[in-house]
Amino acid sequence: MKYGIISDIHSNLEALNIILDYLKRTEKIDRFICCGDIVGYGAKPNECTEIIRQLDNCHTVAGNHDWGAVGLEDTSFFNPIALAAVEWTGRHLTEDNRNYLKNFASEIEENNFILVHGSPRDPINEYIFEKSTFLENLPRIKKNICFVGHTHVPLCLYATPSQEIKGIPLDDGIVLEINPSYKYLINCGSVGQPRDGDPRASCGIYDEETNILRIKRIKYDIAKTQEEILNAKLPSTLALRLSYGR
Template sequence: MRYGVISDIHGNLEALETMLKFMRKEGVEEYLFLGDIVGYGADPGECIEIVSNLPGKGVAGNHDWGVLGLTPLEYFNNSAVKAVEWTREVITDTQLEFLEKLPLVVEREDFTLVHATLERPEEWRYIYSTYEAHQNMEMMKSSVCFCGHTHMPIYFVENRHITFGKEKLIELKENHKYLVNVGSVGQPRDNDPRACGVIYDTEKKIIEYIRQEYDISRAQEKIWKAGLPEFLGTRLQYGE
């Protein structure tokens, strides 16, 4: 099976469409999505429509839960709060219901999906260090777990020791555990503005990071036209 794994779309339709077009061309059969379909960007409803029609599985993120009222707004910074409130006004009840039905964790033989961490996923903690990654890996039942949330593409690998890597291609080995942060489709923060995601090939046993240039100025213009905070548009061109 060839899976396309995407996270943190954040209402960025231009980035999402570009990434999906590339993945389809690359022979992706199913999609795994890791939450934060909405928040920050100007097309949350359109992004939910597209994601809800993809074959595959997915989980909810903190911004999805913010829009649903399940994560209190005190948790978010000012511009995120504005985006959450704006998103509530523009998405439909059916789109809201789709977000509401998303679980926080999906566990299958070939993969585990979570937005933030497996331990208390509803607390939306961040994994930056090998120590934090190790805690998460203790709870993994499959050898591969995909996560998002930090918008930083990085993977952790554990055998007897735990290390991390940022190479484009991961060749999966027996008796190793992998925690793979797939980066962000719609708001990368690793100083590379291109949309980010991964392709997971279970037969070839590889995970490959994908970067795709997309129409950033169009996404920015829509953010500004919607009256969302200016910074939410500006940051897209810097990938920060």
């Protein structure tokens, strides 16, 4: 089985279309997995949600913006810009798309991996940047790999059988051979709002047969996406940040 790994689309239609086209045509993906946050921040929540809905071979978990937009997650702690965007999204989602987002699970298990948005300990809200946080979550990782999103930053943290913790950045084109005896936490980055200083859309490709994971970054039409955000009267910061990948 060959998986395409996407996360944090955030209503960025241009980026989503580019990534899915690559994964379908070039990588010949068998199944997609999405680590949450289809919506939020961007101007095309319905279009992006409908594209994911129509992928009959896609497993998706809830992100904080997905559930925040439909009233299932407390948004009182969102920063003002994120709050404005999630409230805008909630007003613009169709009823069918609202129901679709409401029905997401917070965690999915498949074969040798689990899938969450934040962390195994807190599937919706916890950010994992540091080795210490990974170590605290380690007892909850019952599979070889835990795929996450939420931080918008590609990263791999892993633990050896002796619980030695190591981390490596997941740069464009990197090839990571998964060791079946290790425990991995892997973030393949953000499709629609990267925050690692690289504005290109990010995704992962995981081949279950070879146990190889790769990261792919792809340019998309940022200017068009920015225009859509501004035309929707969303905060201008959400458009400007896309140019810098921050």
